[in-house]
Amino acid sequence: MHSQQFTAEPPSSDGVGHDSTAGDVPGVRRSPASGADHAPLVFDVIIAGCGPTGAMLAAELRLHDVRVLVLEKETEPSSFVRIVGLHIRSLELMAMRGLLDRVLPHGRRRPAAGFFAAIPKPVPKGLDSAYAYLLGIPQPVIERLLAEHAIELGAQVRRGRAVIGFEQDDEGVTVELAGGERLRSRYLVGCDGARSTVRKLLGVGFPGEPSRNETLMGEMGVGVPQEEIAAKVREVGETRQPFWLRPFGEGVYSVVVPAEGVGDRAEPPTLEDFRRQLRAVAGTDFGVHSPRWLSRFGDATRLAERYRVGRVLLAGDAAHIHPPIGGQGLNLGVQDAFNLGWKLAGRIRGWAPETLLDTYQAERHPVAEDVLDNTRAQAELLSAEPGARAVRRLLTELMDFEEVNRRLIEKITAIGIRYDFGEGPDLLGRRLRDIEVKQGHLYGLLRRGRGLLLDRTERLTVGGWSDRVDYLADPTADLDVPGVLLRPDGHVAWIGEDQRDLGDHLSRWFGEPAG
Structure with a gap:
C-alpha cells in the first residue's frame, strides 16, 4: 500500500504527484502497511480552516450526509471588522442554498459597477442575473453566518486545533494536531489561508510574485x-x-x-x-x-501548482492569493467550495466516477489563473507610470462601449465563467440564471445540492439517477432550449432532448444509475 507522511519537513519532489486514490473503491478497506498504526476512519472529510471557504465546503458536504470535521487553529472567531463584497455569482450561490435571506440584512447593496481598476462606469445593460449588485458585508459576519450554516447541517467545528502534520495512504489520511492528538478521515482539505500549513507540508509549489507594494x-x-x-x-x-x-x-x-x-x-x-x-x-x-x-x-500574487495530491486537496487562499483589487478573493474561495463539495461527496457516497474529482482542478485552476491575471492588469492600470496612465485613459474610453463594460464586470463578478465541457451551445458549461419556473424560481429547487433536469418537452426522465438528480417538467419555463441538466453548482452540463444522449451525460457527471 502506498503511504506518504507529511510532518515538519515537506516531502521530496519525488513524493509529490502520486495519486493514492487511483483505483480506490468506496467502502473497501485495504490491509494497512506493516507497522502502520491508524485510528479508525471516524470522519469522511477533515477541513483545515473555518473561514468562508472551509465553512461553505463543510456545509456543501453535509448536504450529502458526509461526516465532516472543521479544524480551526484560532480559538475565537475573527474580530477584524473589514468589509468584504459578495459579487453576483456568490449571491447566486447563496440563493441556491437558501442563504441569501439570511445574509442580506447584514449587508449594504451597491451597484454592480466601477469594480475594474476603480474606473467609474455605470452598471452595464443586460447583466444576466436577478442579483446584479454588490453586497458589502463585514467579514466576521459572513464568516459567522457560514459557520452557523455548516453547524446547523451537522458539521463539527473545533477551535484552537492546529494541524501540524498528516500521513496519507490508500484508505485515508491521519491528521496530527498540536498537542499530539491524531485523527483519521478519508480526505483532508486545506482551507487554511495564504500561509497554508497543509499546502506547505504537502510540498505543492506556490509560484508567483512576492509582495512589492x-x-x-x-x-x-x-x-x-x-x-x-x-x-x-x-x-x-x-x-x-x-x-x-x-x-x-x-x-x-x-x-x-x-x-x-x-x-x-x-x-x-x-x-x-x-x-x-x-x-x-x-x-x-x-x-x-x-x-x-x-x-x-x-500585492503578492501566487497560484498553487496543484489543487490535489492523492487524498489531500486545497481550496481558497491556500490555493491562490492576489491583491484585493476588484474584491474577488473571498468570492473565488467560496466558489471553489461549491465546485468541490458535491464532487468530493460523490466519491465518498460511492456514486461518482473516478474522474469526477479530477475536474475540480481542471475547472477551478484556470479560473484562478484568470483572476490573478485580471488583478495584475488592474494593478498596472493603477500605476502612476506614464505608459500605464495612457493605457488607463484608453481603456476608460473603450468601456463606454456596453459590450466592453459588461465583459469586464462579468469577469470580476464571475458570471462570465464557462467551464470546458466540450463542443456545444454557448450555454453549455455556463451557469444558468435564476429563471422563473412553475414552482417559483429555479434556484429554490437546488437547495439540497443535487443535480436537476429541467424538461420543457415533458418526455425526458432521470431514471436510475433519481437518488441524486431531481426532475422538473415545465413546458412554460423561461428557457429557449428543450431541456437542460444542471449540476449541483448550477452549471449547465447538458442541453437537448435526446434521452440516450442525456443518459451518457448523466453517467459522466453522476456515475452509474442505481440498480
Missing part, C-alpha cells in the same frame, strides 16, 4: 464636503496611484492610500497612520474620523 485600505468618516474630496482626488490621481476616497453611503468613505513608511506590516494600521499618509500624498487628511475598519495589504 503595501497599501492601506479602510472605511471611515470624512470632515470635508464631497466636492472638495472629488477635486483633490482628481488632482492627486493625475500624479500618484493607488489613491482614492470613494463614498460608501451615509457619510462613510472607502479610503486607499500607499503605505510607504508605515510601521511593522505585522501590526494593524491605525487611524493616525491614515491621516499621516493622506497628508503626505494629498496635502490634507480630509478630517478622517470614526473608522469602521482599517487594513493593510500587499
